[in-house]
Amino acid sequence: MNKTDFIRLYAKEMDMSEAQAKMCVEKFIGLVEDVLLTEDKLSFVGFGSFEVRFREGRIGRNPRDPEKDVEIPARYTPAFKPGKTFKTKILESRK
Secondary structure (H helix, E strand, O other), rough: HHHHHHHHHHHHHOOHHHHHHHHHHHHHHHHHHHHHOOOOOOEEOEEEEEEEEEOOEEEEEEEEEEEEEEEEEEEEEEEEEEEEEHHHHHHHHOO
């Protein structure tokens, strides 16, 4: 499912127009981005947490030329960690 499909589903579930649903989804995404730019973590109990993690720089291998080392710089990266309730629902649905 892509963003457009999700917006259609959201509009149907919330009984609103697709334009309204698109505005809600885009506002939510924008707010998550804004929070992560100023805070370290955003948690939704039971669903999961969005956070910014620091990854140390390291030396990697070039897959096209395994003999060449590639320096991968240190950086900050966004991450999502699913909550227990959400994880349980997914695992139960896949049995």
